[in-house]
Amino acid sequence: MPEQPDFYTTTGNKSGLWSWIFSTDHKRIGVLYLFSLLVFFSIGAAFGLLMRLELIAPGKTIVEAATYNAFFTLHGVIMIFLFIIPGIPVSLGNFFLPLQIGAGDLAFPRINLLSWWLYMAGGLMALMSLFLGSGPPDTGWTFYAPYSIRTGTNVTMAVSAAFVLGFSSILTGLNFVTTIHRMRAPGMTWFRMPLFVWSLYATAWVQILATPILGITLLLVVTERLFGVGFFDPAKGGDPILYQHLFWIYSHPAVYIMVLPAMGVITEIIPVFSRRTIFGYKAIAFSSMAIASVGYFVWGHHMFTSGMSDTSRAVFSFLTFIVAIPSGVKVFNWVASLYKGSIRVDAPLLFSLSFIFLFSLGGLTGLIMGSLATNVHIHGTHFIVAHFHYVMFGGAGFAFIAGLHYWFPKMTGRMYSERRAKTGWAFLFTGFQLLYFPLFILGWQGMPRRYYDYLPDFHPLNAASTVGSWILAAGLIIIFFNLLRSIRNGGQAGPNPWGGTTLEWRTSSPPPAENFEVAPVVTEGPYAYHHKKDRIL
Amino acid sequence: MNFQSSTQAVDSVFIFIVAISVALLTGIVATMVYFVVRYSRERNPDPENIEGNLLLEIVWVVIPLIIVLAMFFYGWRGFRFMRTAPANALLVKAYASMWRWDFEYDNGRKTDRLIVPSGRPVKLVITSRDVLHSLFIPAFRVKEDAVPGMLTHLWFLPDGTGDYDLFCSEYCGTGHSEMITKVQVMTAEDFRKWRLEAPHEKTGEDVDGVPALLRKKGCLACHSIDGTRKIGPTFKGLFMSRVIVVTGGKEHEVTANEQYLRRSVMEPEADIVKGFPPVMPREKDNLTEEELSSIVGFIKGLRE
Numbered sequence: 001m002p003e004q005p006d007f008y009t010t011t012g013n014k015s016g017l018w019s020w021i022f023s024t025d026h027k028r029i030g031v032l033y034l035f036s037l038l039v040f041f042s043i044g045a046a047f048g049l050l051m052r053l054e055l056i057a058p059g060k061t062i063v064e065a066a067t068y069n070a071f072f073t074l075h076g077v078i079m080i081f082l083f084i085i086p087g088i089p090v091s092l093g094n095f096f097l098p099l100q101i102g103a104g105d106l107a108f109p110r111i112n113l114l115s116w117w118l119y120m121a122g123g124l125m126a127l128m129s130l131f132l133g134s135g136p137p138d139t140g141w142t143f144y145a146p147y148s149i150r151t152g153t154n155v156t157m158a159v160s161a162a163f164v165l166g167f168s169s170i171l172t173g174l175n176f177v178t179t180i181h182r183m184r185a186p187g188m189t190w191f192r193m194p195l196f197v198w199s200l201y202a203t204a205w206v207q208i209l210a211t212p213i214l215g216i217t218l219l220l221v222v223t224e225r226l227f228g229v230g231f232f233d234p235a236k237g238g239d240p241i242l243y244q245h246l247f248w249i250y251s252h253p254a255v256y257i258m259v260l261p262a263m264g265v266i267t268e269i270i271p272v273f274s275r276r277t278i279f280g281y282k283a284i285a286f287s288s289m290a291i292a293s294v295g296y297f298v299w300g301h302h303m304f305t306s307g308m309s310d311t312s313r314a315v316f317s318f319l320t321f322i323v324a325i326p327s328g329v330k331v332f333n334w335v336a337s338l339y340k341g342s343i344r345v346d347a348p349l350l351f352s353l354s355f356i357f358l359f360s361l362g363g364l365t366g367l368i369m370g371s372l373a374t375n376v377h378i379h380g381t382h383f384i385v386a387h388f389h390y391v392m393f394g395g396a397g398f399a400f401i402a403g404l405h406y407w408f409p410k411m412t413g414r415m416y417s418e419r420r421a422k423t424g425w426a427f428l429f430t431g432f433q434l435l436y437f438p439l440f441i442l443g444w445q446g447m448p449r450r451y452y453d454y455l456p457d458f459h460p461l462n463a464a465s466t467v468g469s470w471i472l473a474a475g476l477i478i479i480f481f482n483l484l485r486s487i488r489n490g491g492q493a494g495p496n497p498w499g500g501t502t503l504e505w506r507t508s509s510p511p512p513a514e515n516f517e518v519a520p521v522v523t524e525g526p527y528a529y530h531h532k533k534d535r536i537l
Numbered sequence: 538m539n540f541q542s543s544t545q546a547v548d549s550v551f552i553f554i555v556a557i558s559v560a561l562l563t564g565i566v567a568t569m570v571y572f573v574v575r576y577s578r579e580r581n582p583d584p585e586n587i588e589g590n591l592l593l594e595i596v597w598v599v600i601p602l603i604i605v606l607a608m609f610f611y612g613w614r615g616f617r618f619m620r621t622a623p624a625n626a627l628l629v630k631a632y633a634s635m636w637r638w639d640f641e642y643d644n645g646r647k648t649d650r651l652i653v654p655s656g657r658p659v660k661l662v663i664t665s666r667d668v669l670h671s672l673f674i675p676a677f678r679v680k681e682d683a684v685p686g687m688l689t690h691l692w693f694l695p696d697g698t699g700d701y702d703l704f705c706s707e708y709c710g711t712g713h714s715e716m717i718t719k720v721q722v723m724t725a726e727d728f729r730k731w732r733l734e735a736p737h738e739k740t741g742e743d744v745d746g747v748p749a750l751l752r753k754k755g756c757l758a759c760h761s762i763d764g765t766r767k768i769g770p771t772f773k774g775l776f777m778s779r780v781i782v783v784t785g786g787k788e789h790e791v792t793a794n795e796q797y798l799r800r801s802v803m804e805p806e807a808d809i810v811k812g813f814p815p816v817m818p819r820e821k822d823n824l825t826e827e828e829l830s831s832i833v834g835f836i837k838g839l840r841e
């Protein structure tokens with residue numbers, strides 16, 4: 001391969017930090033996002049660990065109730081709006097979407113940069129809400145009215161932060177949809193696109209269509225707080241259930257913004273490490289679109305005990321069960337894609353297999369919540385806390401880590417230590433189970449969520465969970481230490497260390513600024529292993 | 538599907554779903570692990586490309602679809618049972634407020650724990666006096682939100698005497714995790730006696746000189762009148778004392794005169810007393826002018 005300067009050395013007319021924060025190269029923006037995400041994730045995780053520490057025993061351990069409430073609000077806001085919603089699309093998606101479809105950049109490189117600036121502005125506002133005004137917000141990340149209207153804390157700032165972040169998300173969605181429609185390499189038909197691209201496509205539509213509703217809802221909250229207009233507070237003639245509808249009309253589809261790209265990453269990794277094509281390409285592609293479309297109509301399952309009419313509850317429960325099917329289809333196709341492969345369990349596949357397990361467990365416990373009778377009992381308890389950590393952290397989070405390991409050699413040109421990656425995995429996986437599984441039991445026994453204090457009966461399992469959080473933290477430190485260290489110290493990776501077949505592996509590692517010297521011509525599907533045996537390492 | 542009680546309805550649906558889920562999860566994980574071992578690169582150096590199989594795709598759409606529809610149906614039947622209170626149910630009104638529960642019986646009797654007879658269905662009609670709360674009794678597997686300006690309901694069948702926990706399970710502010718009380722299940726005989734013994738419980742009237750208003754509006758959840766420090770400052774000796782407050786991030790000292798007291802009740806976020814969290818709800822829409830005057834008057838009287 002002819003050696004061109006990679007995109008790290010091509011700084012344009014800017015230098016140092018400026019060559020990053022004003023760059024319009026999708027790869028630089030991807031890396032920029034990656035580090036921003038890592039910073040926010042660390043802050044969010046720190047809040048999580050502090051909460052677990054507080055819950056190690058009943059009564060006060062380290063902080064007062066009001067502080068605990070601010071912790072879970074900030075933890076939720078950061079993890080949802082600053083980490084897992086932007087997450088994979090803005091980092092791995094930004095970097096690899098153009099590469100995978102053989103394009104030189106996204107359709108709108110400057111809008112891409114603007115998204116990052118909005119993201120940072122929103123992030124800083126969220127953090128500032130901790131220190132400015134009359135105290136950190138204490139509503140939970142859901143900002144339920146009328147509490148969010150009445151509390152004296154700095155909710156206005158936190159809500160505005162989420163509003164700004166929404167714009168960042170919408171712009172990324174627009175950019176991705178346009179890019180996928182207009183910039184595919186010659187010969188790359190829709191069904192020759194890598195499935196990661198399909199998942200980003202489905203996600204982008206959800207970002208565009210659902211996010212504005214959140215924006216409007218949050219604006220209404222701010223209007224009500226500042227000007228006393230009664231939208232949601234019954235004391236002013238408003239309706240608190242209306243707030244919940246509006247909030248979940250966005251926030252349920254947002255769950256798919258988190259998990260669809262994660263599924264896309266898993267779908268990329270499995271064929272590469274089993275050296276065979278994916279099983280059921282179209283089924284996987286269509287199931288992404290099915291999830292993205294049916295996903296709009298199930299928001300009411302967050303409201304089964306809200307006071308909404310019993311008929312609506314039944315309809316939402318029914319639709320919720322239907323939307324479980326496409327996710328199941330994906331799981332079955334992933335497992336089938338291992339059949340008669342030639343499998344090597346390197347770190348990316350190890351994290352992907354863990355994803356399948358954790359996501360299935362999270363998804364199956366979702367059925368318990370989707371069913372009306374059982375939902376009544378577990379709604380608002382730690383069962384929910386366990387469920388969404390399994391899906392969002394065990395699912396989306398593990399897929400993110402899998403993707404980071406998979407594409408690390410492409411992004412940096414270096415290889416990390418496989419042994420360290422696996423040690424980190426062992427800690428993370430063990431810690432994860434110990435941290436979150438007890439919460440299912442606690443929830444079933446009746447411990448509500450967002451509880452600063454709890455009855456002594458709940459003590460042993462809470463203590464176990466806290467110990468789990470320490471093991472998990474050790475895992476995270478090992479994993480990120482390994483990756484960060486290898487950016488400089490890792491061995492040379494070469495252009496295609498895994499023997500991948502998608503287009504990004506045809507560029508050098510790291511890729512040159514313009515990605516491809518000449519646009520690649522595509523003649524077959526993305527996972528064409530059948531005649532590539534000779535290329536296999 | 539014959540359900541006897543909400544506990545039994547929820548548990549049977551739960552066991553049904555969990556049994557199927559455990560089977561599915563075991564199947565998925567076992568197959569996955571088997572493939573990874575059986576088709577490892579050492580054992581199987583030559584992979585085979587299998588692009589898909591339409592029949593299999595149909596199978597794993599249709600079978601799961603049937604399974605989830607069964608789950609939906611069972612859950613919905615259980616739910617319908619749980620939503621339809623028998624005609625002979627004992628009706629009790631439940632009022633949630635930050636951060637306490639109040640129950641009111643048909644003869645006007647009021648309590649702060651839920652007292653019910655064993656063996657007779659109980660129907661709760663629930664509402665809130667301020668923000669959202671949720672009435673949750675784990676032992677009976679029932680829960681329903683308390684929504685201001687709206688009546689919601691649930692019912693359950695207490696069987697066997699004893700005390701059961703009742704939690705608030707919709708986040709409602711600083712005292713959320715303390716918004717706990719008990720369901721006390723008595724024998725039918727004891728309950729009958731209890732019901733007749735005192736038609737009016739203390740909470741309806743002034744007790745030991747404390748206006749009922751303070752309890753009713755929930756002030757006492759956070760403020761004491763005897764000098765104890767709770768979530769908010771005590772009322773004792775507050776009037777005309779020197780208070781250090783934080784206004785817009787800046788500290789300064791004020792005298793707690795009548796005007797200050799009034800404003801602190803109506804717009805508590807304006808000045809925050811140093812060392813206390815800014816969590817007090819605005820009472821602006823919650824108190825009438827007379828109520829405010831009577832509360833401020835009472836606080837004045839607590840001057841040492």
Ligand code: HEM
Binds near residue numbers: 392
């Ligand atoms: C270091 C790892 C983490 C720990 C120790 C942790 C721990 C916790 C704890 C203790 C709670 C509060 C439970 C309660 O009182 O209700 C919580 C809530 C939450 N967590 Fe995490 N968590 C971690 C990672 C994550 C990740 C990766 C995500 C998302 C991607 C996440 C999303 C959330 C959300 C949305 C809430 C709900 C906040 C609310 O109730 O408003 N967490 N977490």
Ligand SMILES: [Cu+2]
Binds near residue numbers: 633669670708709716
């Ligand atoms: Cu409450």
